[in-house]
Amino acid sequence: MAEYTKDEIKRIEEKWRKTWVEKEVYKVSNDTAKPKYYVLDMFPYPSGAGLHVGHPLGYIASDIVARFKRVKGFNVLHPMGFDAFGLPAEQYALEHGIHPAVSTADNINNFKRQLGNIGFSYDWSREVQTCDPTYYKWTQWIFLQIFDSWFNRKKEKAERISELIKIFESEGNKSHSIPNSKFDIQHFSASDWKGYSEKDQQRILMEYRLAYLAYTDVNWCEALGTVLANDEVINGVSYRGGFPVVKKQMRQWSLRITEYAERLLKGLDEIDFSDSMKEIQRNWIGKSVGALINFKLTIDNYQLTVFTTRPDTIFGVDFMVIAPEHELVKKITTVEQQGDIDAYLKYVESRSEVERMAEVKKITGAFTGAFAINPFNEKEIPIWISEYVLAGYGTGAIMAVPCGDERDHKFAKHFNLPITNIIGSHYNGEEANPTKEAILENSDFLNGMVMRDAIDVVATKLEEIGIGKRQVNYKMRDAGWSRQRYWGEPFPVVFKDDLPYAMKESELPLELPPSNNFKPSGNGEGPLANLTDWINFAPGLKHDSNTMPTHAGAAWYFLRYMDPHNPNAFADKKALDYWNQVDVYIGGSEHAVAHLLYARLWTKVLHDLGYLNFDEPFKKLINQGKITGESKFVYRLTTDTSANYLSLLGDKYDHINPTIFLSASIAEKIINKTAPQEIYNYITSEVVKINELFITKYPEAYFQVRIKEDFHIQKLHVDINLVENDQLDIARFKRWKPDFEFSEFILDNGVYYCTSAIEKMSKTYFNVVNPDEIINNYGADTLRMYEMFLGPLEQSKPWSTQGIDGVFKFLRRFWNLFHDNTGNLPAGQAGFKITDAEPTRDELKVLHKTLKKVEQDIENFSFNTSVSEFMICANELSSLKCNKRSILEPLVIALSPFAPHIAEELWSLLGHADTVLNASFPKYDEQYLIESTFSYPISINGKVRAQMEFALDVSKEEIEKSVLASEVVQKWTEGKTPKKVIVVIGKIVNVVL
């Protein structure tokens, strides 16, 4: 009846979830005078595994914020959708023959069902799915906008290609150098441009486009038959599957994100991301400020350009190192050194990416025989090659300063090269010292200067005499945007004469052709290459056989939610202006580099092209911590029992596999080899007993379990549901797997103990906790509050149901405040009971204190403390036996973001016809919270010497205690009269003189 019991909870929660859906209470309008608030979750990839308790953590937090902002009077956009393109669905199709579209739709339905049980306030009418053609039409459209853009470095923004053509027609490219300097045409005039063929013009424009097609070094994964992005490769192997990855040249689409490096970096200062998240992005962008220096070679007409961040060390250069792939290697190697160089190049060629990664510290290299000349002192410097210098960064060449750089130092020591010391005592001859604080020596005109200051002096000098210039480099590379996969967005281009042309808007979307062949073609082309009719769709015209990466759909989905069904634009300008930036974005930190950078990039390009009036998509980012699982383990004794004597039992007992499990403490002693002889004896005697047991059970068999001389023990994961307080439920364990049916157990004090370890939640570890299970036992409100109560949102924490009772008890206690069923009355008499009596000051104090703290905690995303605050509140009101409407009604509204179902039910019991969503969050009144102080004079030797400050609610006794303590003041002030003395219950805390 009116008790907060399992059945009642189920009834309440189901009733309200149904009502919310029927009345469409979460439907959000774009057309309102209310201020907006945009709360966004990172939309999930709908995997087949379903939800575990870790998934909803961020969603619960965002839902609390959304509901809170709603009752605070905001028009709240809180949508949900699915990142539905991606590799796993395609892999699943390969293995099970189920089309990705089918498995994805199934998985989405399952996700929606599970999410629906938790009481989220999503406006499902705004749902987006990236694999829906009406959605990816606009992914393709935005891609074409990027394709039709170039980055004007002078204005630091993207512009239309047509603007670039105008510039080329009037002045050539003298003021807009080609971003990719490897191109064969470097400079051209207006008349050159006009003389070029259409094909050449297009090839030149391609060098400027923000989305461009080029032969690039890509991470080729033979096993997956596809190219991976840099961030999909971890330690030289694929992030999924761990397959080896090699470098390969392929014609790929890329996004020229490097042009935005500086803006992506600067933008970080304006947005509210955590320090670590900003740091990760900064490292990824990897800005370094330095200089390019040209060195003439002793051979005529050759020069070597290096990039360095330390031009101040120019007099400490003892040798040069260039990358093995450097173009000069072929040209400058002397006849005598040719053999060495060839051998080294062959060695480099033979090394796989994984080997290189693993042996980073290995020092290798070869001398070219050529020399460069130090422009400042004419010293001849030998030029070496080594794989520690990367072709892809800077100029692929460095000036080596062994006294200041660890790698250069090791190289010099290894090859016995001389080391010039330019930093005096800062160099000890054993280790390089990268300091910038040393005073330079052996450095000609720099002698006596602090290194830090010399950096700028040398840079200026280089520019003066024209042998170098200041230069900023970034580690970040352009983003590879082609995937050799089926389940992604096709590129909306048509190839004519091998050049890509944008499709017209009216021709979009270019739909993914139906196919059941998901095998990569193997030569680097994706499954679409198998559909030759689709690829060669008209004479002389072709489609691209690649598709876009998952990042494409995710790079702009937050914009589509604003106007999800618009057939004429990716979103209406009015909607974009109204909803603007995402106010809070909640999601996992694993998307720090890829997704967040691409979303920021697309936003910036769309902003530059005039579609958006903001250029950072997310105002604030919260990374919820991962919830890990607690795995449980059992220990199996590996014995000589084996199938050969079991077979004597005949077919009937074929499945019997007698095994022996040891309780944890015993097993661990044996594993750690610390078991005393008694334990071995004990086990042996137990095994004898077990043998007897088997023999009695199966008299027709005369077998024996023999133990190997050295006990061998296996640690196995066991389903966490079979374990309670580390004790194994043996009966259920035997039923769990057929293999264990005939197991015997060696116990510890009559109990089988398991051990546990914190691991990520995964089906293979049998440690997954399903939220449906928790909801079934306690209800969704308890799940929501408990996940918040578990600890700070951003912190990773292991899941444990210890303590969930506490949260449940709170909700019941809260419920009981409204009901006259303190436990003594039989259920039939219990009922809703609320009075309109005037509240006391104590009750008001409890109310306003709670309102204030809860409001502040939500604003600070400190949900665990707000849950505590509610608990304190319920405890206090329940000991005050308060059942007054004026106190309880505001609390229902305050609680509604956390526990919407119970709040909704109480709200309706309180006589409101409308939903609690339309209520407004009560304002707290300062007059009940004033911790304001009153002054109390301190007399020392009969004279008033100071004022003491007390909080209003300090008791008389405490004041008296404090007065006594005030005598100590004299000692501190040494006769001076203090202006103010702050006292906290008996202790003087501050004296202001």
Add this chain to the structure above:
RNA sequence: GCCCGGGUGGUGGAAUUGGUAGACACGCAGGACUUAAAAUCCUGUGGAUAGUAAUAUCUGUACGGGUUCAACUCCCGUCCCGGGUACCA
């Protein structure tokens, strides 16, 4: 190696950002109700010493030092744990 976080009772975690450390919850112990159990409610609960007791005193936020009337909080050094990154010149 480098760059960010972090280390508080038996456990998860609070602490107005320098002002009564351990809120709240779990667990544990004791009590009430009950034929009994469960549930519920009440009380206690960092450690140590003294006391029949209420209580008092000391000690205590990874370790060692420092600043301050006052340090979980700030500074220096050390040790652990988590995350990021890896020849980026």
